[in-house]
Amino acid sequence: MATVMSTVAPPEQKHEPGPERERERSKDRVIGVFRATPFTYATLIIVSAVLCVPLVFVVSIALASDQTVNANTFTIIPREFHWDNFTRVFGTDLPMHRFLMNSVIISLGAVVGQVLSSGLVGYAFARLRAPGKNALFIIVIATMMIPAQITMIPQFILFKELGWVNTFLPLIVPNFFSNAFNVFLVRQFVSRLPSEIDEAAMVDGLGFFGIYRRIMLPMLAPVLIAIGIFTLTATWGDFMGPLIYLNDESKMPLALGVQYITSTSQALQAPPWNLVMVGSILLTLPMILVYYLGQRYLYEMDISGGSAGVK
Template identity: 85%
Template sequence: MATLATTLNEKQQSKKRQEAPAARAFRATPFTYGTLLIVAAVLTAPLVFVGSIALSSDATVNSGSFTVIPREFHWDNFSRVFGTELPVGTFLLNSVLISLFSVAGQVLSSGLVGYAFARLRAPGKNTMFLIVIATMMIPTQITMIPQFILFRDLGWVNTFLPLIVPNFFSNAFNVFLVRQFVSRLPSQLDEAAMMDGLGFFGIYRRIMFPMLRPVLIAIGIFTLTHTWGDFMGPLIYLNDESKMPLALGVQYITATSQAGQAPPWNLVMVGSILLALPMILVYYIGQKYLYEMDISGGSAGVK
C-alpha cells in the first residue's frame, strides 16, 4: 500500500511539473496589460472624438478646430437636435417600430423553420436545407432590383412593409443557428412529449422554445443591430421624411446646411450617439445570452 501511495504521489507531482510551464506561458505580464491598454486606447479614440464633436459649440464647428479630448461641454446639443427643422424624434420612433417588428419576425420564423429542419422528417429536407444555406452566398446587390420591382408592384414603396415583412420569412444564417442547436438536443424529449399527446407545435411551444431562449435572444440582438443601423433599405424604399428611420435621418442632417456653410457636425454626432447608444445597451444587457449560445453542444438551453 505504501508503495502504491508513493507511486501515485510521484505521478501527481510529475503531472504538476508538466502543467507548470504551460500555466506560466499563459500568465499575464505587464507587457500584456500595456499592449491591451494601447489597443483599447486606439479603438476607443474614435468614440471619444465623436463625443468631443457632439459637445462642441457652433463656433468650433464653423472653425473646424476639433480636438480628440473634449474641451467644451455643450450638453444642450442633445436637446437642440430635436429642435431642428427635421423630425429627429419621428426618426427615432420609426427606427424603434421597424426594429421591434423585424426582431419579432426573425425570432418567430427562424425558430419554427430551424426546428422543422432539425426534427421533422420530409423527403428532400436535406437538399432544401442546403439550398437555404446556399442563399447566404448570393450578394445582396443581385437581388436588390428584383426585390424593388416586386415591392413596387405590390404598392409597398414608401411604407415600412419592405423593411419588416421579409423578416417574417426568416434568414438563412438564423435558421442554421437554430437548426444546429436543436439537432444537438436529445430526441428523447420529443418522443416523451409525443407519448403525452403533444404535436410538433406543442413540443416547440412547451419544450423547445424555452430551451432555445439563448439562441433566439442572440438572433434578436443580431437582427436589432442590423435593422437599427440599416441605411440602404430605407434609402431605397422610403421617400417621405416622416417615415425615415434615424440611420437615414442622420445623413439628412448633414444636408441641411446652406451652400458654403459647414454642416452642423455637432448635431450630426449627437444623432450618431443616439444611433449607437441603444446598441451598446442592448449588447451589455444581452451579452450573457450570446456567451451561453452553444450550437456545438446544445447545452445552453438547459443551463
C-alpha cells in the same frame, strides 16, 4: 486440529476517470495555455485605447460649440461641454422625434419576425423528417453566398408591384421569412439536444408544434435572444434599405435622418457636425445598452453542444 481461516482482501479496483473529471482536466489545461501575463494586459489596453479614439472624437465633436464647427478646430479630447446640443438636435426643422420612433417600429418589427420564423424553421430542419430535407437545407445555406446587391433590383420591382414602396412593409415583412444564418444557428442548437425529449413529449400526446412551444422554446431562449440582438443591430443602423424604399421624410428612420441634418446647412456653410454627431450618439447608445443587457445570452449560446438550453 485447528483450522486457520484467512480472508483474502479483494483486489483494489481502479476507478476510471469519469467524463466530468476529464472535462475539468481539459478546462485546467486550456486555462494554463491561455493564462494572462502583464504583456497580455498591456497589449489589450493599447488596442482598446486605439479602438476607442474614434468614439472619443465623436463625443468631442458632439459637445463642441457652433464657433468651433465653423472654424473646424476639433480636438480628440473634449475642450467644450455644450450639453444643450443633445436638446438642440430635436429643435431643428427635421422631425427627429419621428425619426427615432420610426427606427423603433422598424427594428422591433424585424426582431419579432426573425425570432418567430428562425425558431420554427430551424426546429423543423432539425427534427422533422421529410424527403429532400437535407438538400433543401443545403440550398438555404447556399443563399448566404449570394450578395445582397444582386437581389436588390428584383426585390424593389416585387415590392413596387405589391404597392409597398414608401411604407415600412419592405423593411419588416421579409424578416418573417428568416434568413439562412439564423436558421443554421437554430438548427445546430436543436440538433444537439437529446431526441428523447421529443419522444417523451410525444408519448404524453404532444405534437411537433406543442413540443416546440412548451419544451423547445424555453431551451432556445439564448439563441433566439442572440438572433434578436443581431437583427436589432443590423436593422437599427440600416441606411440602404430605407433610402431605397422610403420617400416621405416623416417615414424615415434615425439612420437616414442623421444624414439629412447635413443638408440643412446653407450654401458654402459647414454642416452642423456637432448635431450630426449627437445623432450618431443616439444611434450608438441603444446598441451599447442592448449588448450590455444581452451579452450573457450571447455567451450562453453554445451551438456546438446545446448545453446552454439545458443548464
